[in-house]
Structures are given as structure tokens and as C-alpha cells.
Amino acid sequence: MGVLKDALKVPVGFDTDVNGSALGEATWGITKGLENSMYITIGTGVGAGIITNGTLLHGMLHPEGGHLLLSKHPDDGYEGKCPYHKTCLEGLASGPAIEARWGKKGAELEDQKEVWELEAYYIAQALVDYIMVLSPQRIILGGGVMHQEHMMPLVREEVKRQLAGYIKTKELEDIEDYIVLPSLNDNQGIMGALKLAVNEYQLEK
Numbered sequence: 051m052g053v054l055k056d057a058l059k060v061p062v063g064f065d066t067d068v069n070g071s072a073l074g075e076a077t078w079g080i081t082k083g084l085e086n087s088m089y090i091t092i093g094t095g096v097g098a099g100i101i102t103n104g105t106l107l108h109g110m111l112h113p114e115g116g117h118l119l120l121s122k123h124p125d126d127g128y129e130g131k132c133p134y135h136k137t138c139l140e141g142l143a144s145g146p147a148i149e150a151r152w153g154k155k156g157a158e159l160e161d162q163k164e165v166w167e168l169e170a171y172y173i174a175q176a177l178v179d180y181i182m183v184l185s186p187q188r189i190i191l192g193g194g195v196m197h198q199e200h201m202m203p204l205v206r207e208e209v210k211r212q213l214a215g216y217i218k219t220k221e222l223e224d225i226e227d228y229i230v231l232p233s234l235n236d237n238q239g240i241m242g243a244l245k246l247a248v249n250e251y252q253l254e255k
């Protein structure tokens with residue numbers, strides 16, 4: 051980052067792609083005005099951007115929410131794709147995991163209900179864990195896997211089932227408005243990058 055800044059002679063902001071998407075949506079999109087929100091992308095890889103108390107969460111590095119460790123569904127014989135953990139969220143629910151488990155790409159499995167029910171089972175498990183720890187006010191699910199139109203209702207239902215009534219909030223009561231798709235026409239990442247630039251610029255002034 052220092053190298054870029056020295057060469058370009060302008061303020062430089064830097065973050066992960068999924069944090070960029072979380073920031074873009076929180077600045078101009080569907081999580082605007084919320085102090086606590088998340089953006090999770092489920093595609094070739096899985097990542098999570100977390101906004102807490104109005105700022106992106108970094109901590110010692112950045113959160114690696116795609117590698118949340120999950121319990122396997124009793125009927126799932128697939129060993130998991132992640133080279134580090136096997137059965138983390140990315141290992142069980144990424145696009146490559148779907149392809150390795152079923153022998154076909156997600157796009158070719160559109161009509162197979164069991165594929166998407168299992169997928170929703172894992173995504174929901176991760177969301178329940180995020181909800182318990184981070185208490186987000188809204189969760190955005192993006193990425194290629196979520197382009198499957200039937201996914202969102204399955205995920206919402208499964209989150210409700212797995213939460214089992216333990217948490218009762220007005221947000222969860224209106225789950226269609228709580229777990230949502232991105233709102234910025236796939237420009238959320240670049241818009242987040244613009245916001246990072248604005249932040250850096252204002253810091254230097």
C-alpha cells in the first residue's frame with residue numbers, strides 16, 4: 051500500500067473484495083444506515099465482509115468468514131473441498147464443492163431440488179453462527195451460487211428452522227427483508243472501493 055501511495059502520489063485505501071462489497075452496500079445500497087451488517091459472497095470461494103458499529107471489522111487481519119467450521123449433514127457423503135479444513139463453509143458450499151459433490155456444475159443442476167436444499171442447509175448453518183456472534187441487522191448474500199433463484203427462499207426457511215425460535219427480533223420476524231440479495235447491480239465492490247478512496251482522501255485533508 052505504501053508503494054502504491056508513493057508511486058501514485060494520491061491517498062490509497064486497501065481492503066478485501068468482500069469488505070469492499072459490504073462497504074459499497076452500506077454506503078449506497080441495501081444496508082445503508084445500518085450500523086451492523088454483513089455481505090457474504092458464495093461462489094468460487096466464500097467470503098464475508100462485516101460492518102460492526104459502523105465500520106468494517108478488521109481485527110488482527112480480516113475476518114475469514116468463509117472458513118467457518120460446519121457440521122456435516124448426516125446424508126452428505128462428500129468429504130469437503132477446503133484443503134485446510136475440508137468441511138468449512140467454503141469446503142461444503144462453494145461452487146467448486148457443489149461440482150465435486152454432484153459431478154456437475156451448479157448451472158447444470160438447477161432442477162435437482164436436493165442439491166439446493168443441502169446448499170441451503172450449509173449456508174443457513176453459517177448464517178445462524180454469524181447471527182449469534184455478530185448480531186447483524188441485515189445480511190446480504192451475493193455470489194454466483196445465489197444467482198440460483200430458488201436459493202433465497204430455501205436459505206431463509208432453513209435459517210428460521212435452525213434458529214429454532216431462540217432469538218426473537220423484529221428483523222428476524224421479517225426475514226425477507228433481513229436476508230437479502232445485493233442491490234447495486236454487481237457494482238457493490240467497485241462502489242465500496244470508491245468509498246475507501248473517499249475515506250482516505252478525507253483522512254488526509
Ligand SMILES: [Zn+2]
Nearest residue numbers: 117132135138
Ligand atoms: Zn476452510
